Amino acid sequence: MPARGLVTRDLRVAVQDTEILKGIDLTVEPGQVHALMGPNGSGKSTLAFAMAGHPGYNVTGGSVTLDGEELLGLPPDKRARAGLFLSFQYPAAIPGVSVANFLRSARQAVRSGDLSPAKFRALVFEKLDTLDMDPAFLGRYVNDGFSGGEKKRLEMLQMAIIAPKYAILDETDSGLDVDALQAVARAAVALRESDDGRHMGFLVITHYPRILRYLPADVVHVMIDGRIAKTGGPDLAERIEREGYDVIRDEVATARA
């Protein structure tokens, strides 16, 4: 039964014959922020790539729906046009393509012709300002020679310009200093407070609760070994910071035993 939200049901994903995700159930409702935490190698990025449709990730079972529309089987561009956005942990460089052109093409692809060139320009400058980005960025080639912080800001700039229905932020906060982290979070918060983003849902993949101080999570999940080991409220993130993943791992093992 199709539900509103970004929903995975018993999602199973393999990479080169090794099962990485072993049945993931998640429901990010419109307007909600879900945090997905977990140790390295637990499958968080695999989930992000599989949902976005990366050809290297082989979905072996389950479903991913966006407001009721099945995404599995759709190519990545159609998933994006359905309303999904992935902020990459390691964004690729597109040499020779300017940020300005790329933003215009992306907005055009997802929301064809909804803004006049003047309004589009105003939107870009407004978002640049929110992110503390120099307009000179627009003339640079996408991610080409960008620092880690610049890449993450550009991911957020794209998210703000596209204004998707759901965004997966794959470790957008990692490797950022406090200023960059605040700018990134500010962009997400500003989007949620705008008309375009009021109903936007977020799946925030992170190691650290600090981003959640700026972008508070409604629900926190902990992924261990390809499964959602525990789901809770914002306090779960704080607990993980204090106690680490091993405590959760032990709890889950004890509960199963």
Add this chain to the structure above:
Amino acid sequence: MPSGTAADFATIPFGPDAATLEEALELIAEAGLEGAADAHLRREALELYATLPPPGARPRRGWRYDYGKLNYDDLVWTTGRSQPQTQSEAPVAAAEGDLPALATENAGGLFHLGATLVEPGERTARDERVIVLPLADARLRYPDLIAEHLGSIADWRGDRFAALATAFENCGAFVYVPDGVVVEAPIQLVWANSPARDEAVFPHILVVLGAGAQATVIERHIGGGDPFVCGLVEVHAGERARLDYVTVQQAGEGARVFFRRAARCTRESLVRWNLAELGSALARTVLNAHLGAEGARCETAALFFTTGFAHVDLTTATDHAVGPTFSDTAVRSAANDRGQGRYVGDIVIRPRAHGSDASLRDDALLLSAHAHIDTVPALEIAANDVKAFHGATVGSLDEDALFYVLSRGIPKNEALRMVTLGFFEPVITRFPGEALRDEIRTALDAKIDEATEDA
């Protein structure tokens, strides 16, 4: 037009075998054309053509093209002197319609249909001090300038096709910019082929810039049909002169286009070779620069895109004869379908070229499993304390980049177009003028579209 009457117009069948070529040369000599190349020189050139080996007789690695099997069937050679009666104005108009850049402001130029000059003016440069003339007229009016430079810059005696071009020269241009004169708008030299007749066209272009002179020359090849175009371009850059020499080759799908272009760079002069090979079934180009005096510089930006069954064979050869001299070469190429490409980049730094700086970078993009590009950069350094860099890559499209673009909602065709066009961009940006750069982007775009439609 000093030498242009209907009476001296002639067409000569241009045959595949040596006997036919000899015969053609005799007929040309008998025509006694004013301002034409010297008959003895033509004969010497034809003999050289017969003895010189075809380029790349020993194919390197995957590159395959047997120049020995080139045929010249069903071509005609014309004197290039007057409007052929068989041709209407229509092809000219059509060709002009295809030329957005000609509609833009330019500083004068020459337009050829086949080898024949269309609407020649008495003086074809807008600036009184600048000369833009058909080569035959220039031979008559400026014999000293022609004698000083023509044939002495390009090593046509060592190149089979440059020798052929010398033997059968039937059109050409002389561009002269005197000392200190700066020509802002480009001077355009256009060769269009009419699909109505396949011609053998042998242009010889000479560009001479005086001390401190500046100009942009754009050489274009357009039109349909299956012409054979084989030419020679010679450039002399006086002290501190600055020349942008642009070639946009968009000849028809059946065309074969051969050129040897050579620059003589004197003290503190700058020559920029900008080359875009975007048409023809077969294109062979040699870009030569002789850096013969202190401070001379040559910057080369070349790109080609070969699709279908087309072949592109490009050589750049830069000679640092003395030091310090400077060169910077950037080549980007792509091949799709069964397109074949070869790039040979030679840099020679001679014993007296101390303090020189040479950089060569070429990148090739293969867009299909059957496409092939060889790149052969070669540095030969005989001087100390020089800076020399060369780097080459051959690869397919970056899958991570492609996925990234797709993930932003951009459809696959558009994403491929974007990434491919982006690949060429670092070389496109080195072409002079936004109008020209946009024109090249548009032309590449059309080639990519053809490719993605087939995909």
